[in-house]
Amino acid sequence: xxxxxxxxxxxxxxxxxxxxxxxxxxxxxxxxxxxxxxxxxxxxxxxxxxxxxxxxxxxxxxxxxxxxxxxxxxxxxxxxxxxxxxxxxxxxxxxxxxxxxxxxxxxxxxxxxxxxxxxxxxxxxxxxxxxxxxxxxxxxxxxxxxxxxxxxxxxxxxxxxxxxxxxxxxxxxxxxxxxxxxxxxxxxxxxxxxxxxxxxxxxxxxxxxxxxxxxxxxxxxxxxxxxxxxxxxxxxxxxxxxxxxxxxxxxxxxxxxxxxxxxxxxxxxxxxxxxxxxxxxxxxxxxxxxxxxxxxxxxxxxxxxxxxxxxxxxxxxxxxxxxxxxxxxxxxxxxxxxxxxxxxxxxxxxxxxxxxxxxxxxxxxxxxxxxxxxxxxxxxxxxxxxxxxxxxxxxxxxxxxxxxxxxxxxxxxxxxxxxxxxxxxxxxxxxxxxxxxxxxxxxxxxxxxxxxxxxxxxxxxxxxx
Numbered sequence: 245x246x247x248x249x250x251x252x253x254x255x256x257x258x259x260x261x262x263x264x265x266x267x268x269x270x271x272x273x274x275x276x277x278x279x280x281x282x283x284x285x286x287x288x289x290x291x292x293x294x295x296x297x298x299x300x301x302x303x304x305x306x307x308x309x310x311x312x313x314x315x316x317x318x319x320x321x322x323x324x325x326x327x328x329x330x331x332x333x334x335x336x337x338x339x340x341x342x343x344x345x346x347x348x349x350x351x352x353x354x355x356x357x358x359x360x361x362x363x364x365x366x367x368x369x370x371x372x373x374x375x376x377x378x379x380x381x382x383x384x385x386x387x388x389x390x391x392x393x394x395x396x397x398x399x400x401x402x403x404x405x406x407x408x409x410x411x412x413x414x415x416x417x418x419x420x421x422x423x424x425x426x427x428x429x430x431x432x433x434x435x436x437x438x439x440x441x442x443x444x445x446x447x448x449x450x451x452x453x454x455x456x457x458x459x460x461x462x463x464x465x466x467x468x469x470x471x472x473x474x475x476x477x478x479x480x481x482x483x484x485x486x487x488x489x490x491x492x493x494x495x496x497x498x499x500x501x502x503x504x505x506x507x508x509x510x511x512x513x514x515x516x517x518x519x520x521x522x523x524x525x526x527x528x529x530x531x532x533x534x535x536x537x538x539x540x541x542x543x544x545x546x547x548x549x550x551x552x553x554x555x556x557x558x559x560x561x562x563x564x565x566x567x568x569x570x571x572x573x574x575x576x577x578x579x580x581x582x583x584x585x586x587x588x589x590x591x592x593x594x595x596x597x598x599x600x601x602x603x604x605x606x607x608x609x610x611x612x613x614x615x616x617x618x619x620x621x622x623x624x625x626x627x628x629x630x631x632x633x634x635x636x637x638x639x640x641x642x643x644x645x646x647x648x649x650x651x652x653x654x655x656x657x658x659x660x661x662x663x664x665x666x667x668x669x670x671x672x673x674x675x676x677x678x679x680x681x682x683x684x685x686x687x688x689x690x691x692x693x694x695x696x697x698x699x700x701x702x703x704x705x706x707x708x709x
Contacts, residue, residue, distance in 0.1 A: 251283050251290075251298050262304035270311040278310035279303065322676040323699055327645065327689035328634035329595050330500075334678065336533045336540070336634075337592040338694070339572060343538060346575035347568040357567045373570055376577045380503055381517045383528075383545035387554055388570065389563040393423060395529040395542030396497050397432050400462075402557045403493060403550070404434030407459035412445040413438045414477065415464035417499075425464060434459060444476040450486055461487040463525075464497045465515065484524025493526040493550055501530025501543070504583050509597050511633075512641040517545060526550055535633075537592035538576035539569045595692050596633065596643065604628070604646035606690050611648055613700060618650070618708055622666065625649045631691045647689040660684065666708065673702050 257263050257279055266275045282303055286296040297303075324334045339347075350357075360367035368374075370388050377386040389395050400409065409429060416438070418424045429436045435457075440449040450461065461483050480496060487494035498520060507513040514535065520528050527550055532541030542563075544554060554560060565573070579589045587597050607626040615624040627649045630642035650666065652659040663686055670677040670686075675698060679688045693699060 251287055251296075252300070252303075254279055254283065257283075257300065257303060260300045260304070262300050263307065266304060266308055266311065270308075270315065274311045274314055275307060278307040278314070281310060282306045320676065322678050323695075324692045325647065325677060325679045325688040325690060327629060327647070327680055327687065327691070328632045329643075329692055330534050330592065330634035332634070337537045338595075339539065340537070340576060340579060340590055342579065342589070343572035343575040346571040347539075350567045350571045355567060355571075357570070369564065369567075369570060373574045373577065376574060376581075377543065377545060380577060380580055381528075381545050382521060383517075384548040385546070385551040387544040387551050387560075388532075388565050388573065389542040389544070389560070390565055390569070391533075391540055392497070392499065392529055392531040392542040393428060394563040395544050396425075397428055398554055398557060398559055398563055399495055399527060399529060399544060400429055400432035400434050401559060402554045403495075404429075404432065404459035406433060406435075408435045408437045408455060408457045409459055409462050410437040410439045410450055410453035411462050411464065412440045412449070412477065414440065414442050414445055414475075415466055417464055417466060443474060445478060446476060447478050447482050447486060450478060450483065454486075454490060458490070458492060460493040460495055462495050462497065465499050465501075480520060480523040480525060484526075487526075488524070493547075494524060495527040495529070495546075496520050496525040498528055498530040500534035501528065502535040503577075503580050504586065506535070506596075509587055509593070511596060511643075521546065532573055532576070535592070536576065537590045539572040541565055541569055541573050591694075595694070598645075598691055600628070600644040600646055603690050606693060606696065607646045607648055610690075610696070610700060614648065614650075614703060617703055617706055618666075621653055621662070621708060623651050623653050625651075627687075629687065629689050631689055643691070645689050645691045647687060647691075650686040650688070651684060655684075669707050673706060675699075675702060 254276065258267070258276070263275060263279065286298060289296040319335065322334060324331055326334070330336045349355075356367070358367055358369045359365075370386070373388055374386045377383065389398060411425070411429075416425050426436050437453045437458075439445060439453040463478075463480060463483055484494045498515060498517065500514070501517050502514050503517055505513065505516060517528050517530060525546065527544060527546035529542060529544050530536070532538040532543055544551065576590070579586060582589075586593050588594065604626065611624050611626050615622075618624060625648070627647060629645045629647045631645040632642060650663070652662050663681065663684070667679060667681055667686055670679065677688070677699070679686050681687075
């Protein structure tokens, strides 16, 4: 077929079988818009003296790509080979099949979201989850909002509005996106009273920070950083005793809170929600999509009278969780009824507890195939790596892992650019592969490689730079 010298008109192109077939697949408007964009781009190339393929098959192929990109569902599944298991930018915890099934069921059908089946009257949307959470944590009552930042905001706005809240300077955390605890407190309408120093805070510092305007005492678990060396902090039981001595509530923000002792599976020890309540906390806030392994949610557990006050805050409605979140959360919590099975039933815990030997075997199997695909331009090696738990959980702890390291065969000028182009090509695969560029190497940590067959198969379509 002879390539035309001038671009066809939109009407001419749409009559061609290649374009009319796309209309059947994607609809007329996306195809027409994509064709006009494609023709405009190629006319611009011709004006600049560049070559442009104006054949109908080439135009149709480009329009098809535009249509698929336009209609693609976002966010898309990716392979998380960054070495961070609970990666904030990549969706944090993968959900259990039970949670996915529960979400699908309530999405497809009407459900008793705010309807009491026993009485036949209006009910509370949090009730089913609340009953399970109370049983699992020992709390008197619970509340679910859309994330943990909302949980902290609601707690402070309800109990501390126009009053003072002492917090240790060493616990004034900043989470992702420059979201700082002092800013949250300001938006909640309470006044932050900083006590102690960055590395050392004592009970007497909190005692000196108390005043007639004090609303509550707040302890914040520094889950996304650690202060080491010459340090001191006040134990939760001591803070609880001080708060109760002055008839004040004591709240703890656990951040990536967990319901079980992770050390039983060889993971670093984290404070559990139940243990925190036992230490005297009146309210505990934590996330649903981190160590808990469920959907994004903020959970508040503790005293019934305080939870009742939070429920009456008008902000609660703006922060409430939707039906699919609640369904997924309850299905996830149901797995905790049988904690011994969690490494098998909870995907996040399964990924965290994979052994280095198992991951190394995976790396050894994939390395030759990847080397063959990349050719002589790159060198693929297996390596021992260190994974992170991520999302603010246990920041100084790491997990022994394994993976692949990819380096340019020739160093020097242009090597880094070639490596960046390879990383971009991996991200352009049907299921994008996200690795980590570090020290002149593209690292693929295989701890989270959950679908080896799909990963290996799609590498065949990888275009090497």
